[in-house]
Amino acid sequence: MESVGPVKHVPVLARTLAERIILSQDAVMVDATVGQGGHSYLFGQNLGKNGRLICFDVNEDSLRSAREKLKDLECEVLFVRENFSQLKPVLEKNGIDKVDFIFADLGVSSAQLADISSGLSFQQNMPLDMRLDKRLKTTAADIVNRTDEKSLADIIYKYGEDRASRRIARFIVSARQSEKITTTAQLSSIACKALGQRAKGRRSKIHPATRTFQALRVAVNNELENLEVLLQTAPDILKAGGEIAVISFHSLEDRIVKYDFREKKADGIYEIMTKKPLIADREEIVENPRARSAKLRIARRCEIS
Numbered sequence: 001m002e003s004v005g006p007v008k009h010v011p012v013l014a015r016t017l018a019e020r021i022i023l024s025q026d027a028v029m030v031d032a033t034v035g036q037g038g039h040s041y042l043f044g045q046n047l048g049k050n051g052r053l054i055c056f057d058v059n060e061d062s063l064r065s066a067r068e069k070l071k072d073l074e075c076e077v078l079f080v081r082e083n084f085s086q087l088k089p090v091l092e093k094n095g096i097d098k099v100d101f102i103f104a105d106l107g108v109s110s111a112q113l114a115d116i117s118s119g120l121s122f123q124q125n126m127p128l129d130m131r132l133d134k135r136l137k138t139t140a141a142d143i144v145n146r147t148d149e150k151s152l153a154d155i156i157y158k159y160g161e162d163r164a165s166r167r168i169a170r171f172i173v174s175a176r177q178s179e180k181i182t183t184t185a186q187l188s189s190i191a192c193k194a195l196g197q198r199a200k201g202r203r204s205k206i207h208p209a210t211r212t213f214q215a216l217r218v219a220v221n222n223e224l225e226n227l228e229v230l231l232q233t234a235p236d237i238l239k240a241g242g243e244i245a246v247i248s249f250h251s252l253e254d255r256i257v258k259y260d261f262r263e264k265k266a267d268g269i270y271e272i273m274t275k276k277p278l279i280a281d282r283e284e285i286v287e288n289p290r291a292r293s294a295k296l297r298i299a300r301r302c303e304i305s
Helices: 016-021 038-045 060-070 083-094 110-114 140-146 148-162 165-178 184-195 209-220 221-235 252-268 282-287 289-293
Strands: 028-031 051-058 074-082 098-104 238-248 271-272 297-299
Touching: 016 038, 016 297, 028 038, 038 051, 038 297, 051 060, 051 083, 060 074, 060 110, 083 098, 083 140, 098 221, 098 282, 140 148, 140 165, 140 209, 148 165, 148 209, 165 184, 184 209, 184 238, 209 221, 221 238, 221 252, 238 252, 252 271, 252 297
Parallel strands: 028 051, 028 098, 051 074, 098 238
Antiparallel strands: 238 297, 271 297
16 A cells, blocks of 8 residues: 655635634634644634634644644644544633634545545545544444444444445445455445445446445544534633634534524524525635535624623
8 A cells, every 4th residue: 555645635615714704813713623724824814913723633643734834823823632522621721711713624634535544535445444533442443343233234324324324234244254344445345345336437426435434434533422512612612702613524514513503593692694504616616626515604602691
């Protein structure tokens, strides 16, 4: 397996965000998923010396890239290697009570997909890992080799929304009896066989393994549970008039964000700033194909009584 060179990550919906979110020079912003630093750089350029930018990420390589990207900003920048579910305790530890803006881009970066050690992609053969945070104990290989067939089918259906989840799980369990499943190529091949499709020359635009890979990544990284914690925490951290913006890339995430914002609007906590999710225009999709599935939702914190 050959390694690939550095991959440029293009921040999704950057222009749309810049048009919708205006920060004062002394604002305090949290980037809950700093990644390569693209979105933080967009907003950080407008922050002055009294502004603060708190950058969260669980991936060491991402934080390293973000440090380089943001090193010349005038504002104070704090880098934190923690999941955004730990947002509130980390801010409290650093003496930060309220913030003006919370941003989260829930997508996996191009660099992470290309990273051989990540095991996130079926486009090339990688160890079947999928941990965004290498401190986590359970890998995707652990799940596919140890989980019973029913539970495995439940994971693929719940997190991948694949109606063929039972068949895929059956094929996985059958395959692992002959040989342990340790690579993305093995898993991709099994998913293709289960669905009776070829990776190349298929009719569907979606690769047969897409939903299985998504399901395992979500399960390995506890993505939906962590998102729910972030959303529950956000109102306690936002100043009155402060905003939260979330970019999601699949329906499970978007649904959680949509219903959270709706519930908090009904409780008088939020004003929803995006009646419908904002999506990329054709020009951006041509420039950055990853943007085609991105949905941006924004809510504003109401006055705190």
